[in-house]
Amino acid sequence: MNKEKMKNFLTQMWRIRLFEEKLQELYQEGKIHGTMHLCIGQEAVAVGAMSVLRADDLMTSTHRNHGHSIAKGMSVRGMLAEILGKETGINHGKGGSMHLSDISVGALASNGIVGGGFPIAAGAALASQMQNIGQVVVCFAGDGAINQGVFHEAANLVAIWSLPVLFVIENNQYAMSSDIQKMVKIDRLSKRAESYGMDGITIDGNDVELVANTVNKATKKARDGKGPTFIEAITYRQAGHSKSDEERYRKQEERDHWIEVNDPIFRLERKGLDEAVLSREEIMKIREEMFLEIQELMNLVEQDDEPSSELLYNNVYAGRVGELID
Ligand SMILES: Cc1ncc(C[n+]2csc(CCOP(=O)(O)OP(=O)(O)O)c2C)c(N)n1
Numbered sequence: 120m121n122k123e124k125m126k127n128f129l130t131q132m133w134r135i136r137l138f139e140e141k142l143q144e145l146y147q148e149g150k151i152h153g154t155m156h157l158c159i160g161q162e163a164v165a166v167g168a169m170s171v172l173r174a175d176d177l178m179t180s181t182h183r184n185h186g187h188s189i190a191k192g193m194s195v196r197g198m199l200a201e202i203l204g205k206e207t208g209i210n211h212g213k214g215g216s217m218h219l220s221d222i223s224v225g226a227l228a229s230n231g232i233v234g235g236g237f238p239i240a241a242g243a244a245l246a247s248q249m250q251n252i253g254q255v256v257v258c259f260a261g262d263g264a265i266n267q268g269v270f271h272e273a274a275n276l277v278a279i280w281s282l283p284v285l286f287v288i289e290n291n292q293y294a295m296s297s298d299i300q301k302m303v304k305i306d307r308l309s310k311r312a313e314s315y316g317m318d319g320i321t322i323d324g325n326d327v328e329l330v331a332n333t334v335n336k337a338t339k340k341a342r343d344g345k346g347p348t349f350i351e352a353i354t355y356r357q358a359g360h361s362k363s364d365e366e367r368y369r370k371q372e373e374r375d376h377w378i379e380v381n382d383p384i385f386r387l388e389r390k391g392l393d394e395a396v397l398s399r400e401e402i403m404k405i406r407e408e409m410f411l412e413i414q415e416l417m418n419l420v421e422q423d424d425e426p427s428s429e430l431l432y433n434n435v436y437a438g439r440v441g442e443l444i445d
Pocket residue numbers: 182183231232233234260261262263264265291293294295356360
């Protein structure tokens with residue numbers, strides 16, 4: 120990996136990590152309402168996968184959507200404002216953490232319905248195929264989502280129609296408190312793909328370069344009309360499931376191992392140093408720049424207004440409520 124590529128990967132991963140650490144602080148200060156789900160420890164999947172897409176390619180995400188959204192190019196300022204419920208938010212402060220979308224950057228939709236992205240991605244991929252525009256759709260989902268009925272319906276459909284879609288399954292070992300090893304009988308989730316006639320592969324999801332290369336290959340295949348791919352990216356959720364998780368279902372040593380040995384950001388930094396591609400100073404500069412970027416955005420967003428009551432129903436329904444009722 121050359122210096123520029125490594126710097127880009129690190130910058131994006133730090134941007135996501137520090138954004139979420141800032142969210143954690145804001146949550147503790149009572150400035151964020153509802154719940155939220157952090158992807159700390161999973162940044163390499165989002166960054167690697169999105170780094171190889173065309174700008175007009177599409178992405179669907181989940182309740183754990185911050186990393187995917189930043190990596191797809193969504194405005195970080197707009198996301199921060201959204202999560203804080205400000206009018207300047209990417210969805211006018213009405214969607215919040217779990218409902219970030221920005222069609223202009225190809226971030227189609229994220230939502231809190233586990234597996235909810237599969238049919239949306241299948242539909243978008245069908246539209247791309249019918250229009251013959253070579254657009255590929257990446258559908259992120261968790262390990263828990265592939266036990267939902269909707270996964271099976273969508274998997275069959277995208278396979279029989281050879282739709283240009285990638286199911287990127289982030290196996291972060293848990294679905295809330297459910298350990299994946301107790302929830303699925305097979306050792307590799309990607310084995311499921313074969314029964315639908317879809318290519319399936321399992322990779323180390325904390326190796327950002329491997330994620331990028333794998334997604335790149337699958338994207339090219341999809342663009343050439345050769346059908347969908349199921350990619351299982353093995354990773355680990357370092358934070359709790361959401362903001363109300365006492366984490367009684369896993370051992371501290373397990374978590375420590377993933378943080379100390381297998382954190383995707385520190386792994387890449389160690390690789391950069393070992394291979395003499397990056398210096399300590401260059402790494403520190405990236406961290407500092409991202410820290411300042413997030414802090415500056417925060418200072419700006421804090422001044423923004425909350426949506427006024429007159430705007431309550433705007434951007435919520437297809438028309439204003441009165442028009443729909445009439
Ligand atoms: C259809 C549906 N069932 C249950 C839930 C409650 N729920 C929210 S997140 C979650 C676990 C999802 O696990 P996984 O797909 O592995 O994603 P992760 O949280 O690990 O990123 C569950 C069961 C939900 N939101 N939607």
